[in-house]
Amino acid sequence: MKYVLTGGAGFIGSHLARMLLQQGHAVDIIDNLSTGNLSNLSEIKDRIKFHNADIRNGPDMKKILAGKDGIFHHAALTSVTESYLKEKEYLDVNVQGTKNVFEAARETGTKVVFASSSGVYGNTDMVPTPESAKPNPANPYGITKLQTEILAQEYREKFNIVGLRYYNVYGDNPAVPSAGVISKFYKNISKGKPPVIDGDGLQIRDFVFVGDVAKATISAMEKNTGSVFINIGSGAAISILDLANLFIKFSKKSLNLTFEREPEGNVRASQADISLAKGLLGWKPEAKLEEWVESLFKK
Ligand SMILES: NC(=O)c1ccc[n+]([C@@H]2O[C@H](COP(=O)([O-])OP(=O)(O)OC[C@H]3O[C@@H](n4cnc5c(N)ncnc54)[C@H](O)[C@@H]3O)[C@@H](O)[C@H]2O)c1
Numbered sequence: 042m043k044y045v046l047t048g049g050a051g052f053i054g055s056h057l058a059r060m061l062l063q064q065g066h067a068v069d070i071i072d073n074l075s076t077g078n079l080s081n082l083s084e085i086k087d088r089i090k091f092h093n094a095d096i097r098n099g100p101d102m103k104k105i106l107a108g109k110d111g112i113f114h115h116a117a118l119t120s121v122t123e124s125y126l127k128e129k130e131y132l133d134v135n136v137q138g139t140k141n142v143f144e145a146a147r148e149t150g151t152k153v154v155f156a157s158s159s160g161v162y163g164n165t166d167m168v169p170t171p172e173s174a175k176p177n178p179a180n181p182y183g184i185t186k187l188q189t190e191i192l193a194q195e196y197r198e199k200f201n202i203v204g205l206r207y208y209n210v211y212g213d214n215p216a217v218p219s220a221g222v223i224s225k226f227y228k229n230i231s232k233g234k235p236p237v238i239d240g241d242g243l244q245i246r247d248f249v250f251v252g253d254v255a256k257a258t259i260s261a262m263e264k265n266t267g268s269v270f271i272n273i274g275s276g277a278a279i280s281i282l283d284l285a286n287l288f289i290k291f292s293k294k295s296l297n298l299t300f301e302r303e304p305e306g307n308v309r310a311s312q313a314d315i316s317l318a319k320g321l322l323g324w325k326p327e328a329k330l331e332e333w334v335e336s337l338f339k340k
Contacts (some may be wrong), residue, residue: 044262045069045109047096047142048116049089050077053156053210053251053258057113060255062088071096071105072116096138099145106145111262114142114155117185121160121306124182135185136192143196150200154261155193157204157270158186159247159311168245169278169314172206172270180306190270197268203261208274208313211333212251222281223248226288227337235296236289240303242282247274247312250328260322274313275326287331291338 044061048054049070054077061068062085070082073095082089094101096116106112117135118124124131139155146153160183161176178184193202211223226236257273279287282298289296318324 042110043067044111045106046113047071050081054115055081056251057255099141102141102145112146112151112153121180121182128181131185136188139189147199152201154203157190157206159206159208161187164308168310169312171314179308202268203266204270206272208247208249210251210254211248230288230292235299236285237299237301243280245278245280245310247278248330249275249326253326253328257324260324271318272313272315276315278312287334291335
């Protein structure tokens with residue numbers, strides 16, 4: 042198949058690109074390298090077609106996306122903290138940019154699988170959270186993701202469009218700043234510094250391995266899904282406090298935890314109900330967070 046992938050120089054996109062190539066597909070990548078990096082694609086650079094383009098440019102999107110069998114849309118600005126400072130830019134990239142991708146897909150009727158986020162749920166009473174829970178984003182980043190979903194609903198009759206609500210994705214390379222709390226803990230501990238916890242650390246998160254995420258994403262493209270939103274998480278949860286202690290345990294360093302004020306827009310409990318992903322995609326997460334953290338300190 043001929044696939045095109047926006048945001049392919051980023052964390053999830055570069056893993057997805059590698060898996061698509063392994064499966065024998067042709068892959069075009071669109072990325073403006075604002076947070077992504079060509080080094081994420083170094084081992085596959087000769088086997089992909091790279092377009093240094095911006096999803097905010099509608100005519101470019103129509104040109105590059107034409108004639109493809111499927112579109113994976115992952116380009117976005119992804120920092121919750123930054124989304125408070127750059128609300129307009131987040132709307133432009135995440136919502137207007139996504140609209141350009143959907144418009145290009147409409148012209149050719151091409152299926153789109155796009156990265157939404159568990160951030161659409163915000164603070165919800167239903168934990169583990171099924172897709173039917175009412176969205177209630179807690180920060181501007183989450184609001185942009187909900188707006189892309191509302192947009193997707195306008196197009197859902199015109200072509201198949203699947204929004205994947207990714208939870209906290211982890212995996213190589215943990216030093217990439219966009220990889221969130223895991224990368225922060227790892228960076229500190231490797232320098233012999235204590236992990237810094239936002240708030241009391243009792244907030245829970247659902248961490249899902251990037252290889253499992255890539256498999257689910259390809260399944261969402263290949264299966265006969267119709268237009269739908271699907272949670273992609275591990276289905277399990279761990280508190281940030283327990284995660285920090287796990288890092289300390291496997292690092293074998295003697296470190297005390299440090300606590301800081303919880304930032305605005307932080308969600309208390311985030312854990313996916315993954316029944317729909319299991320049923321519709323025939324997928325289940327396989328990686329174990331604990332084993333992966335242990336492997337980090339064996340390298
Ligand atoms: N990593 C997670 O835990 C997580 C969780 C939920 C949802 N998501 C979503 O998954 C997607 C991928 O996330 P990621 O962690 O790989 O982020 P990332 O920042 O590593 O990748 C995003 C990529 O998009 C590119 N990009 C940004 N603006 C662009 C623009 N205007 N035009 C073209 N390219 C542009 C960046 O250069 C980068 O390569 C995003 O849509 C994100 O919102 C990620």
